[in-house]
Amino acid sequence: MTMTPEEINRTVSQLLDQAPGRSTRARESVLNILLSAPTALNHHNIEEVAKQRDLSIDRVTLYRTLDWLVEQGVAHRIASVNRSWYFSAVAQPDMEPHAHFHCKKCQQIYCLEDVQAAPMHNLPKEYQLEEADLCLQGQCVTCNRDANG
Amino acid sequence: MTMTPEEINRTVSQLLDQAPGRSTRARESVLNILLSAPTALNHHNIEEVAKQRDLSIDRVTLYRTLDWLVEQGVAHRIASVNRSWYFSAVAQPDMEPHAHFHCKKCQQIYCLEDVQAAPMHNLPKEYQLEEADLCLQGQCVTCNRDANG
DNA sequence: TGTAAAGTGCAACTATGTTACAGTTTATCC
C-alpha cells in the first residue's frame, strides 16, 4: 500500500466508476479514508478521520456507504472482539481471504494478506465449510518495537 | 458430552464446589443449562431456556454469572458474527483452545474440540502472537443431513 | 434542463452490554 494522495484519488475514481451505482461525496470520502489507513477502521474511527478532514458524514449514511462498498467488493468487513465491524479497502480485485491481527495494546486491526487459514484436516466431513476466519491476537509490530526499543 | 440430567447435576455441584465463591441458584442454573446444551448459547438463548424451565434469571445477574463462570474456567466465551457472545461449558479442566463452527442456516455455534488453528508459518515474526481464534462458517451436520436426506 | 431513481439526513427504534447502589442471601462463627 502506502499510496500517495494523488494515487489514492485516482484509485477512488477508478473503483467508483467501475461500480454500478452513483459516485457521491460520501462514497468518495469513505473510500479515500479507507485507502489512506494503514489498518482497518470501524465506524467510529472513520467518523473521527472525516471530522479531521472537515467532512461531515451522517452516521446512517456511513453505515449504508460501508455496506455498499462491501457489496461492490471495494471494501471488506472484519468481525472484531469489541463488538464492532472494521473495514478495510480492497484495492486489487483479486484480494484473497486472509488472516487478521488484533493488537491487544493499541487495538488496531491489521490485514495480514500473506497469512491464510490452513486447510482443515480433522473437520468432520459432515460439516460443509464455506468460510474460515482466522483472527490472531497479541502485540503488533509497532507496539512490540515501542516496548523492546 | 451427552450427560444424563443426574450426571449434569453432579458435575455442576462438583465444579461449583471447587470454585472459590458461593454456590448460588443463578450459578447452578446457568451452568446446568450450559452443560445440557449441545451447542454454545448466547444470553438470549439462556434466558429462553431458563424461562422454559420456569427459572427466572435477571438479565444483569446473567451477565455477571457468565463472566464469573468464564473467570473460573468453567465456561468459555466465543465471539460471533452477530455481535453477541456465546458461551459453552468446560466440563474437563484440560480443554484445549479449539475452532468454532457457525452454521449460516440454523445459526448454531459448535465447539469443534478436535479442530485447532494450525501453527502460523508466514506471520511476520515482529508480531507477537498470543491467541489464534479460528472461526469456521458454513452448514452444520444437522442442516446438511436435513438438506441431503 | 427536466425527470426518475438513487442516495442522504433525521428521528425514533432495537439489541447488547455496563454501572451504581440499595436490598438480599450465603457462609461462618459463636
Place this chain on the structure above:
DNA sequence: GGATAAACTGTAACATAGTTGCACTTTACA
C-alpha cells in the same frame, strides 16, 4: 439456631452499535 460481614442479586438508568421509515436532495441521463 442466631448474628454478622462479605458476597451476590435486582432495579433503574445509561452507553454503544446498528437498523428502519420516510421525507428531502442529488445524481445520471435523456
